[in-house]
Amino acid sequence: MDIQIQWFPGHMAKAKRQVQEALKLVDVAIELLDARIPISSGNPMIDKILGNKPRLIVLNKSDLADTTTTKLWQKQLNKSNVKAVAVDTLKGEGLKEIPKAAAELTAELMAKLAAKGRRPRAIRCMVLGIPNVGKSSFINRLVGRKATKTGDLPGVTKGQQWIKIGGSLELLDTPGILWPKFEDPEVGFRLAVTGAIKEQVFDIYEVSSKLLKWLVENNPDIIKNRYKLDTIDFEIPLMIKEIGAKRGMLVSGGVVDELKVAHLILKEFREGTLGRYTLDLPKELSNILNSCT
Template sequence: MDIQIQWFPGHMAKAKRQVQDALKLVDAAIELLDARIPVSSRNPMIDQIVGNKPRLVILNKSDLADPNLTKQWQKQLERPNVKVIAIDTIKGEGIKEVPRMASLLVADQMAKLAAKGRRPRATRCMVLGIPNVGKSSFINRLVGRKATKTGNLPGVTKGQQWIKVAGSLELLDTPGILWPKFEDPEVGFKLAVTGAIKEQVFNFYEVALKLLQWLTEKNPDQIKVRYKLTDLAPDIPTLLQDIGARRGLLMAGGVVDELKAAQLIIKEFREGLLGRYTLDLP
């Protein structure tokens, strides 16, 4: 299954410049990833863009990912200058750790500023992430109702806002859009099933068939229970038909509406109704 999406080197170069300019204004970067696809949901140039700047990696949507694999990913992604937190922005789990961990990451920097006689100030962080990884939800959850815009600081492009967070933290949303890289069809598939790319650009039926194949290999019993099937059809297109029939997704003449059945499977996977899965393995 091939998902045809263009990766724009020109757009990427512009975004990279914008982010690098804004990085000069912050103490640390907060990089948001989807806990189900920590590799597929990251921009491939991120290490090059962020460089040695302290970084807090947020594994968002951890409530939908395999908890054991999330723990493995946390260990794998941590480095001396990089800390990793798993969060769920919907329920707010792990959110309170963010300001504390950001302060820890930049403690040495702040100590050096204090030694030079500078006044203490809030930790400044930039939030980075590919489109649809949940940046807005993360910022809104972190800020809560006490969001106060602190006005434009020198060197900040018009339209960029510093957002104050309780607990001595200021956030700067990313100026550029860091696209994921779609060249590998597997990455395209993972971005499609997790909802990270627009639904107009992929074939629901093909993606649902591939997802069903994957799910029947991983956890066939979950499919049986969820769709009240006594056994699973030996071929995936028939299984999709069976699921559509069980859910009453029928057109005139009792024919199963395959598109609706495909949309249902992808929707229920995204909502965690088919189980908690991590598609990128550590």
């Protein structure tokens, strides 16, 4: 399945320049990823842009991902200058870990500043992430009521502002948009089912059918129970019709509205009604699964 996303090199180059300029002003780059698809929701360009800059990876929407797999992802992602934290921005879970992780990443820098006689200051951060990964919700939750705008600073583009969070962090509010350019259709599929791509640019029935097939292969009982199916039929078109009939999703003549069923499956997957899943697997788990096949 091939999902096409408009990808503009000119826009990408502009976003890249904005990020590079802002990076000179910050101590830590906070990269938001979808915990269900930590690979697919990332942008390989960010690795090149950040270089050795301390990075705090936020695995957002962790309430929708498999808990055990998220912990494996954290273990795999953690390095000397990289920390990974699982967060649910809707409920605010995991957000208290952000200042702690930022402090660990900048401990050496702050020690050097102190040795030079500099007064302690807040850790300066910026947030990166592809569209629809929850960046705005994360910033709003992190900022909360304790935030105070500290005004424009030298070197900051007009419209960008430092927002002080409590007394420990300052966030550079820079709306940079970075889309990944992907060749693998599986990446497109995973971005589509998790809601990162607008539904206007892909075939909803096709994506939903592939998702239903994956769910039947990985967790057939929840599909059978949720949609009150008598049996699990691996003929996906027939299953979609049966789900529609059971739910009364009919048009004139008693025909099943298959597109409405497709929307339902996508909606319930995204909301976590069909269970918690991680579609991108860390190496440790991939190796185990590969050895079993």
